[in-house]
Amino acid sequence: MREGYDHVASLDPEHELAIEDPSGLKFSGDGAGRARKMTLNMGPQHPSTHGVLRVVLELDGETIISARPEIGYLHTGIEKECEVKKYQQVVTLTDRVDYLSNLNNNLCYALAVERLMGVEIPAFAQWMRVMLCELQRISSHLVWLGTHAMDVGAMTPYFYTFREREEILKIFEMFSGQRMMTSYIRPGGLALEPPRGWHKAVSRVADRLADGIEQYADLLTANPIWVNRTKHVGGLPVNVLMELGITGPILRAAGVKTDARKDCPHSSYDKFDFEVPTRTGNDVFARYEVRMEEMRQSVRIVRQALDGMPSGPWQADAPHMLLPDREKMKTQMESLIYHFKIVTEGYRVPPGSVYQVVESPRGELGYYVVSDGTANPHRVFMRTPSFGNLQALGAMLEGTLLADAVAVMASIDFVLGDTDR
């Protein structure tokens, strides 16, 4: 106890047995000196929350009676900021929403704007988007797997997954110059021409990932500690998951076959041959299996993209919204005018609204873009999967043991930037 802390004065006269401890623990006793209920603050600074999430847990011994997630510690007002930026400037903000799946956010926003503008994207750019988004999905799942395993006590997978993730980030750096905040997918196509040697680099990484995924599975799938910590933990009936608005791997682990890549096809996803893995276990282990299988399917998609990559331009033919070629700008007056207009005024988007959905590594990611006919979006709403999924945390934790809370939270795989925006 802190020096000079007046222990008696801290006693609440109304509840004379309630003692507020400076460490944040709150006890209430039954009068016989035995603590019955305890309120425990998990977070906002707790390693297993992977960010700044606060969960107020009410405990009876080690059993959780109720859990209340408190969010908003990472609220940065991104949606407000979108309204004062031009359409092409918003792209950099979408990177920062879900900082583990930047390209998926770029893609969703780009698709929404392209739909409002009625712009058609060439096949090469579409396939390139698919390939990069699947690499992004793997890299996001690698972070999830490494930290999830570390949360329940397995240190080794963390080093292996981050080793492979680094290879993927090097690919992103090669393409865009940035490891994480790539801003590589933009309305109208890609940001830059794909670099020389990308094919060889990506195929090397794809081979490495295929080996790596089996390595992690060897470490964990049959590991008795891992299985005991994850099986029969954190499940909820399917109809409750539906009502709470859960999407993505959690829903697929409960047996619902749903995937935005199949259900609302975009970016040539219908030309790829892949499966949507489902499990019926409906627990933390089933979510692990679903995500592992998703990584394998993503490697499959990346390899198909490498084999069948069409040739063609990497940007749409839309001079009214895309910056002209640098060389043309120096020789042609029209290009110079377009460049000046786009940089100073931006491009106007016809009035209307669109709700675009893509499958992010965490579930359904939706961008609702409302245009009033000017060069700034009137409203950008990000329907983020972490916000929807985190809402179920309270229901999932009720009645489980405190030690399982860590495993359940890791299995939801939320990103707080995605939740709070």
Place this chain on the structure above:
Amino acid sequence: MLPEVVAEDPTAIAISQQFPDAIVDAKNEADGAVFYIDPAQIVAVCGFLKDSAGFDQLAGITGVDWWPRAPRFEVVYFLHSYPHNARVRLLVRLAEGQEIDSVTSVWRGANWYEREVFDMFGVPFRDHPNLERIMMPADWEGYPLRKDYPVHGYKYSYRDE
């Protein structure tokens, strides 16, 4: 009487058979038809769409501020049907301070989304189990996503530094 743009739409026809005057307006957007619903009937329409039309999930709720136009706010409901692989968007027009019934009784997942709309736009939801601010601190003044709210807030300005 259904608005002309959605006279053929099966969801609109189903709603109007059950609630003849619920759809007050409609529009065709880039991703399909959207319906403007009478605010007094939003819970009934949502309940009907969930139980009889297969819209088993609420993907989200958000608001749009059209200030200085009146009525000022639009509350947008994104509905998703897994069995039919369909999506529909319901919009409700609200004036400033006008209350709307909460749809938490239809989908539990509406809870946080309605709190967010309340927090950001100041739209009050009637019969909401826990209508508190969710992103901003509890003692925050103003509603940040309103159009008359400055981007840097009321109290803080870079010029002060």
